[in-house]
Amino acid sequence: MNKKQRMFFRMVAASLVRRRSRMIVALLAIVVGATILSGLGMIYYDVPRQMSAQFRSYGANIILTPDNENGIEENTLKAAVAAFDKEQLQGYTPYRYENSKIHNMPVTLAATDFQSVLKTSPYWHITGSLPAAEGEALIGAKTAESLGLSLGDTAAAVNSFTVTDTTDISGIPDYEIVTDPETGEQYCDHELELKITGILETGGSEEDYIYIHSADMNSLLLRERGYDVVEVSVAAMQKELKGYTEAISRQVKGVSAKLVKRVTASESTVLTKLESLVLIVTLVVLALTMICVATTMTAVIAERRKEIGLRKALGALNSSIVAEFLSEGLVLGGVGGILGSVLGYYFADIVSMNVFSSGITLRPLLIPITILASVLVTGAACLIPIRSAVDVDPALVLKGE
Amino acid sequence: MSLLELKNVSKIYGELHALDQANLTVEKGEWIAIMGPSGSGKSTMMNIISCMDRPTSGQVIFDGKDITKESRRKLTEFHRDKIGLVFQQFHLINYLTAVENVMVAQYYHSMPDEKEALEALERVGLKERARHLPSQLSGGEQQRVCIARALINSPELILADEPTGNLDEANENIVLDIFRQLHKEGTSLVVVTHDPEVGEVAQRIVRLDHGKIVSDRKNEHFTE
Numbered sequence: 001m002n003k004k005q006r007m008f009f010r011m012v013a014a015s016l017v018r019r020r021s022r023m024i025v026a027l028l029a030i031v032v033g034a035t036i037l038s039g040l041g042m043i044y045y046d047v048p049r050q051m052s053a054q055f056r057s058y059g060a061n062i063i064l065t066p067d068n069e070n071g072i073e074e075n076t077l078k079a080a081v082a083a084f085d086k087e088q089l090q091g092y093t094p095y096r097y098e099n100s101k102i103h104n105m106p107v108t109l110a111a112t113d114f115q116s117v118l119k120t121s122p123y124w125h126i127t128g129s130l131p132a133a134e135g136e137a138l139i140g141a142k143t144a145e146s147l148g149l150s151l152g153d154t155a156a157a158v159n160s161f162t163v164t165d166t167t168d169i170s171g172i173p174d175y176e177i178v179t180d181p182e183t184g185e186q187y188c189d190h191e192l193e194l195k196i197t198g199i200l201e202t203g204g205s206e207e208d209y210i211y212i213h214s215a216d217m218n219s220l221l222l223r224e225r226g227y228d229v230v231e232v233s234v235a236a237m238q239k240e241l242k243g244y245t246e247a248i249s250r251q252v253k254g255v256s257a258k259l260v261k262r263v264t265a266s267e268s269t270v271l272t273k274l275e276s277l278v279l280i281v282t283l284v285v286l287a288l289t290m291i292c293v294a295t296t297m298t299a300v301i302a303e304r305r306k307e308i309g310l311r312k313a314l315g316a317l318n319s320s321i322v323a324e325f326l327s328e329g330l331v332l333g334g335v336g337g338i339l340g341s342v343l344g345y346y347f348a349d350i351v352s353m354n355v356f357s358s359g360i361t362l363r364p365l366l367i368p369i370t371i372l373a374s375v376l377v378t379g380a381a382c383l384i385p386i387r388s389a390v391d392v393d394p395a396l397v398l399k400g401e
Numbered sequence: 402m403s404l405l406e407l408k409n410v411s412k413i414y415g416e417l418h419a420l421d422q423a424n425l426t427v428e429k430g431e432w433i434a435i436m437g438p439s440g441s442g443k444s445t446m447m448n449i450i451s452c453m454d455r456p457t458s459g460q461v462i463f464d465g466k467d468i469t470k471e472s473r474r475k476l477t478e479f480h481r482d483k484i485g486l487v488f489q490q491f492h493l494i495n496y497l498t499a500v501e502n503v504m505v506a507q508y509y510h511s512m513p514d515e516k517e518a519l520e521a522l523e524r525v526g527l528k529e530r531a532r533h534l535p536s537q538l539s540g541g542e543q544q545r546v547c548i549a550r551a552l553i554n555s556p557e558l559i560l561a562d563e564p565t566g567n568l569d570e571a572n573e574n575i576v577l578d579i580f581r582q583l584h585k586e587g588t589s590l591v592v593v594t595h596d597p598e599v600g601e602v603a604q605r606i607v608r609l610d611h612g613k614i615v616s617d618r619k620n621e622h623f624t625e
Binding site: 006317 | 444448451453454474477478480481482486492494496497501504505506507508509510512513514534550
């Protein structure tokens with residue numbers, strides 16, 4: 001670095017350091033701008049992730065169904081579930097539906113895993129509690145009403161077997177074979193005593209079922225079978241979800257995966273609108289910030305009109321003055337950008353915690369983007385007033401006119 | 402060859418003839434005082450001599466070269482290389498130290514050299530105050546920094562506009578002593594002033610009134 005370059009940096013540094021109070025005002029405007037830019041940028045990029053997680057409260061967004069009558073076997077289910085990203089997979093719940101009778105009225109029993117059911121159906125409103133032990137049941141509100149059952153009641157679910165030479169009814173304790181006097185066919189009823197621990201209200205078809213443990217279902221029917229449907233909840237955008245369904249249908253035999261379109265399409269629509277809204281807000285705030293920075297820099301430069309006149313009187317060319325003042329602006333823009341990136345992260349984190357109740361994900365790429373934007377905006381904001389300021393007539397300025 | 406010649410120079414602002422057919426010659430090593438009341442055209446003449454303004458008509462010849470029609474950029478370069486300016490208001494950059502203020506003039510002229518800048522300050526008796534900011538200096542000290550800045554590039558002409566206008570008597574004497582010293586060393590000086598005491602120490606006194614040169618005489622009382 002030669003003496004001229006050293007003097008250049010000495011003047012720029014002196015202006016920044018010794019005119020501290022003025023520079024702090026300018027820096028503050030830039031930091032506020034960079035903080036808002038960085039913060040809103042992080043929120044904009046994090047909204048899909050945050051909202052996908054929020055949307056999971058609307059229930060499963062992928063349904064797995066079997067390709068055959070045997071249902072989805074446990075191994076097949078594991079293979080299908082392995083296709084999802086663990087970070088995105090919120091939960092999955094299998095269901096096996098069978099017909100039965102209670103109080104001689106036909107009912108549909110649904111065997112499920114009660115430990116995972118609220119992960120895929122968090123909107124379920126349960127009076128009482130989920131069944132914890134075998135022999136306990138969760139009954140849909142409509143079914144409970146039609147059967148006249150209340151919380152704490154017990155009821156026997158009955159499955160009638162037609163006794164043939166091949167039927168193994170030895171698993172039924174104290175079984176009694178009844179012969180139909182008209183047809184001569186022999187029947188054997190198998191009962192399963194169920195205690196109602198919870199009543200389910202959803203406003204939907206879930207209220208038509210009685211939910212029991214898989215072990216109770218096997219016991220009542222004297223046989224095991226795969227699942228009829230598996231509900232999967234995945235925190236991902238529609239495009240990604242579609243990728244998962246295609247991959248599972250292609251790679252895992254015996255399973256078809258489908259999107260729950262009413263959920264995924266609604267999510268996609270809301271998310272697109274929300275992203276657009278955040279983007280518009282970001283752009284508006286960015287424009288306002290640019291105006292604010294430009295106004296501040298204009299004021300800062302305007303009060304140095306006399307200094308510009310003096311420099312011209314000392315023989316400075318316009319290009320030299322533009323270079324010096326612009327350098328000061330770029331340094332301020334850089335420092336403001338760095339501070340704004342850090343503060344923007346905390347700003348976005350606070351917003352995210354308050355709105356989504358979870359922290360923001362740091363996007364490292366936004367840091368250089370914020371710094372670059374801050375430098376460019378400040379540079380542009382400086383350039384306009386500097387270019388008009390260098391046109392001053394030094395003779396008039398130095399005379400105080 | 403004269404250092405500077407103004408030939409029939411006029412500067413007209415609308416109806417106002419700020420300078421009217423002025424003719425002036427400044428020889429090398431000469432010390433001239435331009436005097437006159439407010440509005441007499443002193444500042445206009447100074448701006449034209451310093452190349453910070455152009456005449457409406459007439460010719461400005463500096464060191465044998467007609468600079469009247471030069472471009473603004475050329476005039477800036479010419480002014481930077483040939484003329485040192487001393488202002489009534491000092492016009493120091495307030496966030497630069499005394500030595501840095503002197504170095505700014507070097508920076509725009511050629512190559513800054515802190516040693517030379519310190520020597521220039523020593524010449525005006527301010528070496529000890531070189532690291533002080535203008536706000537830490539008295540008016541007289543600030544004016545001496547201004548003179549050191551004007552001298553640093555060894556100009557052919559020092560042009561001073563009311564150099565003692567803001568100074569007390571003691572500091573006025575210090576500044577005039579510096580001018581005497583510069584004159585002795587062969588520097589040409591044009592001092593614009595309305596103060597008779599400052600005017601009377603010059604070698605030659607030019608009086609302006611309503612834009613016209615009304616007298617141009619040698620100072621019989623001038624002493625080296």
